[in-house]
Amino acid sequence: MHSWDKTLIGTSKCFLQATGMIPLLSVAKSTVLISGETGTGKELFARAIHYTGERRGKPFVPVNCAALPDHLIENELFGHSKGAFTGALNEKSGLFQEANGGTLFLDEINSLNLTVQSKLLRVLQDQEFRPLGSTKSQRVDVKIVAATNTDLRCLVESRQFREDLFYRLNILSVLLPSLRDRKEDILLLTTHFLRIYAKEFGRGPITLAPSSKAKLMGYPWPGNVRELEGVVQRAVVMAAGDVLEAHDFDLPDNKQPEPVGPTMALLSRGQITDECSFQKMKTRVIEEFERTYLCELLSAHQGNISQAARAAKKERRAFQRLLHKHGLDRRVFFAA
Ligand SMILES: Nc1ncnc2c1ncn2[C@@H]1O[C@H](COP(=O)(O)OP(=O)(O)OP(=O)(O)O)[C@@H](O)[C@H]1O
Ligand SMILES: [Mg+2]
Incomplete structure (x- = not known):
């Protein structure tokens, strides 16, 4: 069994907000849904949740739902009984049994087909399932951590993802920046x-x-x-x-030609939804501009606050207050 030997690196406010939730997510019984673009650390985060909590002595079982063909995934997850299909010479346990007592990490859950989605919903509701070809249900105690790199809400709207499963998964959710x-x-x-x-x-x-x-x-x-x-x-x-x-x-x-400036970047990422009032969006754009500007400037001046403040034509104390507001540590920008 692997132990936890990785560190989640990052001191930015939005990252710390996410990592700050790990202790809570690790003790909670509910399913955890981790969203984030590709490469943002979803699997690392899932492992952190597992190895922080009481399940750490039990298996962490990752499964990439996108990598398994539709006709194999049920078998992989739930196993089968002897004679369930041609070639099923012996009983085989699935990943749910393998993860018993521990955590099952369902990566790229967005690519699960609708049949498996409904089976999964049943497991989440009853903590029990039936292997392929079996008449008997099995009980398991498995914490489910799921990850997606696409917005599940959009898939729900286009009826590719079950709405009831989405709500079940989304009880505790975290978005990695x-x-x-x-x-x-x-x-x-x-x-x-x-x-x-x-x-x-x-x-x-x-x-x-x-x-x-x-x-x-x-x-x-x-x-x-x-x-x-x-x-x-x-x-x-x-x-x-x-x-x-x-x-x-x-x-x-x-x-x-990059979408010029933070406004266009926000717009092009499709982040404007009905919940985004003018005032909220304006605040977000300004915050993003401030942070990016401060980072670039500190980087150019290798963490020298006096120089950076002068270049920004801001008073040193006001400049420092801005850094503080964004949780920026000038040491990060020192010449290595
Ligand atoms: N905060 C972090 N600190 C240190 N290493 C990180 C961090 N986030 C990600 N990594 C490293 O980046 C790589 C990608 O992380 P991970 O596989 O967890 O991302 P992911 O979101 O699951 O990606 P994908 O969507 O492509 O599957 C890994 O090698 C991981 O160790
Ligand atoms: Mg991954």
Whole structure:
């Protein structure tokens, strides 16, 4: 059995809001739904929930619902009895039995077909299920943590996802922020991965030149933390020097006319719903602008507050108050 040996890195407000929920999510009996773009750390988060709680001594069983073909998934989840279908020579237990006492992590739950969705709903309601071809129900004590990288509400609207299952899953839910929404964590994560991969590849300490910091901060990271980890790993393998320059980081061309400014970014992400009043949206856009601006500026001035405040034409104390408001620690931006 694997133990928990990973750290969730991040100090941004939105990330800490999510990680702050882990103790509560780990003791709660209800299902937990983790949403977030690809690579935002959903599986890592699910493991953190499992290994923080009392189930940590029992199995954590991950299953990628998208990777299993429709005709196999029921068998995988619930198992079968002897003779259930041609070729079922022996009884086989499913992942629900395997996870008994522990946690079943249903990754990419959005891709479950409607038949399995209704079976799953029954398990969630009764904590019991019937293996394929069996007449007897089995009871299990399994905590379900599910993850999705698409908005399940939209799938409910288009009738691809059962509404009743959605409500059942969504009792406790957490949305993991994209890396774009927590830019201040980019350099922290980079340093973290630099340390890990320098060690793995038998290299001494590797640091970042200011030019590479600006490049990493300016990239939109559509693949989020997973993409960042890959880029850092590649840089560690390929770069000869111990101070990584901008050209050591191989990033796709970032010159496409980005949706200019935070307003367009919010609009293009389709985040405007009926619940978003003008005032709420305005506040969000301003907050996003402030955070991005402060991060870029601190990065350019390597965490030097006096210089950054001067460049912003703001009084030093007012500038510091702004940093405080966004939970930004200038040390993150020091030249490594
Ligand atoms: N906050 C974090 N701190 C440290 N490492 C992280 C963090 N978030 C993600 N990672 C690392 O990034 C990689 C991707 O994370 P993970 O597999 O949990 O993402 P995911 O949301 O499940 O992605 P996908 O949607 O593509 O399945 C992993 O190697 C994970 O260890
Ligand atoms: Mg995943």
